[in-house]
Amino acid sequence: MKATNRGYTRRKWVNRLMLGLSSIAAGLAILILALILGYTIIHGLSYFNLNFLTQAAKPVGEAGGGMRNEIFGTLILVGLGSIIALPIGLLAGIFLSEYASPRVASVVRFMADILAGVPSIVVGVFVYAIVVRPMHSYSALSAGVALAMIMIPVIARTAEESLRLVPNSMREAALALGITRWRAVIGVIIPGAMTGIITGVMLAVARIAGETAPLLFTALGSQFGVQGLLKPIGALPLQIFRYAMSPYKSENQQAWAGAFLLVILVLGISILVRWVSNRKRI
Amino acid sequence: MATKRNTTNMITPGLANNRRLGRRSGFSDRIFSNTTLVFAMVIVALLIGLVIILVKDAMPAISRFGFSFITNSTWDPVKEIYGALPAIYGTLLSSLIGLLIAIPISLGAAIFLVELAPKWLKGPASFIIEMLAAIPSVIIGLWGLFVLVPIVKNPIEIWLGSHLGSLPFFQGPPFGVGFLAAGIILAIMIIPIITAVSRDAMRAVPNEQREAMFALGATRWEMIRQSVLPYCRSGIIGAIILGLGRALGETMAVTMVIGNSYKLTASLFSPGSTIASTIASQFGEAATGVSVGSLVELALILFGVTLLVNVIARALVWRMTSVKVAKE
Numbered sequence: 001m002k003a004t005n006r007g008y009t010r011r012k013w014v015n016r017l018m019l020g021l022s023s024i025a026a027g028l029a030i031l032i033l034a035l036i037l038g039y040t041i042i043h044g045l046s047y048f049n050l051n052f053l054t055q056a057a058k059p060v061g062e063a064g065g066g067m068r069n070e071i072f073g074t075l076i077l078v079g080l081g082s083i084i085a086l087p088i089g090l091l092a093g094i095f096l097s098e099y100a101s102p103r104v105a106s107v108v109r110f111m112a113d114i115l116a117g118v119p120s121i122v123v124g125v126f127v128y129a130i131v132v133r134p135m136h137s138y139s140a141l142s143a144g145v146a147l148a149m150i151m152i153p154v155i156a157r158t159a160e161e162s163l164r165l166v167p168n169s170m171r172e173a174a175l176a177l178g179i180t181r182w183r184a185v186i187g188v189i190i191p192g193a194m195t196g197i198i199t200g201v202m203l204a205v206a207r208i209a210g211e212t213a214p215l216l217f218t219a220l221g222s223q224f225g226v227q228g229l230l231k232p233i234g235a236l237p238l239q240i241f242r243y244a245m246s247p248y249k250s251e252n253q254q255a256w257a258g259a260f261l262l263v264i265l266v267l268g269i270s271i272l273v274r275w276v277s278n279r280k281r282i
Numbered sequence: 283m284a285t286k287r288n289t290t291n292m293i294t295p296g297l298a299n300n301r302r303l304g305r306r307s308g309f310s311d312r313i314f315s316n317t318t319l320v321f322a323m324v325i326v327a328l329l330i331g332l333v334i335i336l337v338k339d340a341m342p343a344i345s346r347f348g349f350s351f352i353t354n355s356t357w358d359p360v361k362e363i364y365g366a367l368p369a370i371y372g373t374l375l376s377s378l379i380g381l382l383i384a385i386p387i388s389l390g391a392a393i394f395l396v397e398l399a400p401k402w403l404k405g406p407a408s409f410i411i412e413m414l415a416a417i418p419s420v421i422i423g424l425w426g427l428f429v430l431v432p433i434v435k436n437p438i439e440i441w442l443g444s445h446l447g448s449l450p451f452f453q454g455p456p457f458g459v460g461f462l463a464a465g466i467i468l469a470i471m472i473i474p475i476i477t478a479v480s481r482d483a484m485r486a487v488p489n490e491q492r493e494a495m496f497a498l499g500a501t502r503w504e505m506i507r508q509s510v511l512p513y514c515r516s517g518i519i520g521a522i523i524l525g526l527g528r529a530l531g532e533t534m535a536v537t538m539v540i541g542n543s544y545k546l547t548a549s550l551f552s553p554g555s556t557i558a559s560t561i562a563s564q565f566g567e568a569a570t571g572v573s574v575g576s577l578v579e580l581a582l583i584l585f586g587v588t589l590l591v592n593v594i595a596r597a598l599v600w601r602m603t604s605v606k607v608a609k610e
Contacts, residue, residue, distance in 0.1 A: 015501035019398060025390025026399070026407060029473050033414040036425050036470075088321050095318035108322050111329050117592040118332065118585060119531025121558045125565065125581040129335045149328060156325060182314035210418020213533040213558070217565055237420045241534060244424045252428070259421045270416040274409060 037263065044260025047253040052261075056225060057239075060248045067258050069225040070234040073140070076226060077219065077235055078209055080144030085151035086201065092152070093159025093197075098185055109157070116153035123149050124214035132218060140226075140233040143219035147211060151204040158203065162196020163189060199277050206269040210262055212237040236262055336582040343575030351579060357544045357560070359568075364576035366557070366583065368546045372461065373556040373584075376536060377529040379465025380472055385522060387469070388476035395477070396484040397506055408481065415474035423538030426467045431458040431539055434466065439551050454549040459541035462550040467535050472525035479524055479599060483517025484510055520598030527591040531584060533558040557584045 051064045058065030092112070096105050123146050131142035166189050174184035190197070212235075215221075220232040221242065227233075236258055243255035343351060343364060354365025395408055435458030442452045487510050495505035511518070541553025542563050555563075557580050568574045 011501050011504065015503040018503040018506075022390040022393040022398060025387045026394035026411075028387055029391045029411050029414070029477065030407065032470055032473070033410060033417075035429075036414075036417060036422065039425060039429055040421060088324050091318045091321035092325055095315075095322035099315045099318055100322070108325060112325050113596060114589060114592065115325060115329050115332075117527060117531075117588060119533065119558060119588055121531070121533040121561050122332075122336075122581045122585050125561065125578060126332050126335055128565075129339055129578075130331070152325060152328070156322075181311045185314070206416060210420060212418070212420040213562060216562055220566075237418060237534075240424060241420050241538070244420075244427055244538060255424055259424050262418055263421055266416055266418055267413065270413060 037267075040256070040259050040263050044256040044258075044263070047257040048260050049257075052254070052257050057223070057254075060250060065254070067234075067236060067239055067254065067261075069222070070236045070239040070258070071261070072226055073219070073222070073234040074209065074236040076140060076229075076233065077143050077147060077215070078205060080140065080229070081147030081151055081208055082201070082205060084144060084148035085155055085204065088148070089152045089155025089200075089204075090159050090197065092156040093163060094185060094190075096156065096160040097163035098189070109160070112153040112156050115149070116157070119213075120150060120211055121213040121216075124217050127214065128217040135230070137230060138218060138220035138232040140219060140229045140231065143215050143233065143235070144229075146214035146218045147208040150208055150211060150214065154204040154207065155197075155200050158200025159193070159197050162193040162200070165196065166192040195276060195279075199273050202269050202273045202276070206266050206273070209269070210237050210266050212241050332585070336578055336585060340575050340579035340582050342571040343579045346572055347576075351576070352583075355546050357564075359573055362570065362572050364573070366576075366580055368544050369555050369557045369560045369580060370583070371546055372464075372540065372554040373530055373558070375461050375550075375554070376464040376468055376540065376556055377526060379461065379550070380468030380529045381522065381526060383466060383469035384472045384476055384525060388473050388521075388525070389480060389518065391473070391477045392481040392484055393506060393510075395481050397502065397510065408478070411474050411477050413474075414470070415478075419471070419532060419534040420538075422467060422471060423535035426463065426535055426539040427459075430466060431463050434458050434460075434463045438462070443551070450548040451550045454547075454551050456551050457541060457553055459539055460549075460551050460553045461540065464536045464540040464554075464556070465550070467539050468529045468532060471532060471535060472528050475528055476521045476525040479521035480514070480518045483514040483521065483599070486517065487513045516598045516601050520595045520601075523591055523595035523598065527588050527595060530591065531558060531588050533562050537562045557581075 052066035053071065054068055055064055055066040056069050057067065092108070096108060100108065127142055127146040127149065131145050132138055135142070170188055170192055171184060174188040175181065179187070215235050215238045219235050219238060221238050222232045222234045225234075240255045240258040240262065243251040243258070246252060246255075347354070347364065351364065351366050352370065353367055354363070355367040356363050356365050357368070358364070391411060395404055395411075399407055435456045439452075439456035439458070439462065443454075443456060446452045491509045491513055492505055495509040500508065536556055537559040540555060540559055542555055542559055543553035544555050544560070545552070547554070561577050561580055561584075565574075565577050568577055
């Protein structure tokens, strides 16, 4: 580093340039989000009305029509996925944190991470093979299984992390009272980690609520509303996809209204998660 | 972190075999711990089952086409000849475009978040960028199709075509939908993950490293370039590879903007396909064993590639964070 004046001026300008570019990059990332969100919310809101929430889809050309059935379908699928994934994910998390030897834990943890990284379309193909084909029908159940498969690793890993954060003094205190280990886990350790576990579950719900790819060959979509768990079922993200690719303007507009609802739902959950986990830290 | 992990591991085996707990409680404990074991094994079973089922279902295509599946570029359901080359090419090309756009923006944003942003801004700015990751892929695709694609067509592709048209990548009519649009969409989708992971890696750099550079008279940028970036290089590379893994498997948004045409061309303006978009658009109509098998083989290839990419990324990121734990 030369101490000459020219060298110093050059270094100062390079510094300014690079730091300026970094700030612009950060601004750009935030701007992209603002553009997507702003456009979806403003554009979606202009096509969003009460009919959209209360009416079933109507054929092109007829006025009105909405996504009542698909909204209902998404609620069912998210519920179904959660019912399947919650016990598996939670108990697997308990196993990883409380019972597994370090070596077994690292193997299971690694596999959970791999499972979390499997592209969701591949999950759809897999669930088609193990549920849809043997049962000879697309069904809400198969879609629930596919969504559960995406939720399980997320719930297991976040449950494990938050159980680990429960101080050992609490484990020892519970056992010193003479209760059995499993009652200590259920009565003391899980309540201690509850905020973290709920955060993980909500994160998983936010993720699957907008998932579309695994529903293509499992839920399929339905023109007849919800007909039970063993029949095809519509879902909000699936309908947004179909309507977005449609050549009809009216269906494109419905897709925007659906996107508005989905964005509010998913971001609402994300902000709630943020709020809950922030409160925990304080 | 480190101390908590150690104590948990130390205390767990001892308590699991604690003889002083009564026989009944020992029995109920064993039931509970074995139940958690069974449910944890569901994760293992799902992963192993996934591999077995994919290989089994892909068999008709594997045995019929063999290695030529990867090198052949026709996809003809009528003659039942299937080749994956255009889909593999499209996946790699769109992911490459995505990375080229996302890497500078993400690293710049990470540097801003760690080194430059005032304290009050760090939390909210990080949160906003992470929110981008929470937007469902189908909504990014919708926005891409109706807002981005027209912009990509005119002015971006027209400008590129008239100024850089001598290059093979920028020739041909501007469609809007195509590899370029898919690449831009992928960049938007992987910016949050690359930013978040490389931000964590930069945060793990000890402050002594920064102070030493400042003490030598370095400017802030020189400090970042010569002290922060080399120190967390493996973490940043890991972040980029994690982003790549995400980009390779992304389905809905890409399917909506890539145009779903099955061909092999150098032009970035041209509509194309990726592995994921081919499965998404063809699987529902596939009827025969060979056509289903070919699509499942595509899924198998996609799974294999993302598995490899994720394992490499995790190894790199883990090395970085374990350095952090050791320092603490």
